[in-house]
Amino acid sequence: MQSKNKPKPTIAEQQHIVRIKSMDCGCCGAAGPSEAHEIEQGMWWTSLPLCQDCHRGAFNGIHGQQRMWKVLKKDEMSVLNDTIRLLMED
Numbered sequence: 001m002q003s004k005n006k007p008k009p010t011i012a013e014q015q016h017i018v019r020i021k022s023m024d025c026g027c028c029g030a031a032g033p034s035e036a037h038e039i040e041q042g043m044w045w046t047s048l049p050l051c052q053d054c055h056r057g058a059f060n061g062i063h064g065q066q067r068m069w070k071v072l073k074k075d076e077m078s079v080l081n082d083t084i085r086l087l088m089e090d
Helices: 011-021 053-054 068-073 078-088
Strands: 037-038 045-052
Touching: 011 037, 011 045, 011 053, 011 068, 045 053, 053 068
Parallel strands: none
Antiparallel strands: 037 045
16 A cells, blocks of 8 residues: 555565565564565665564564564664565575
């Protein structure tokens, strides 16, 4: 669903998002497909692949209490680093 608060992604950005969503979760490693989490709204190139729980879960999600993130000692930048590395290895 496209938010009215951010620009529509370009074709290149849409292709990138498809790749991100095909990846395993960058936080817990759950098998994909994943959801694409933007570190900053509308900045598609810095999207992270996250399972539903690590993305929107009330307890574990980045938009929730972030319990899983804290247990695994991860943050958005560490997951972005891993995501870029995996994309470059592909």
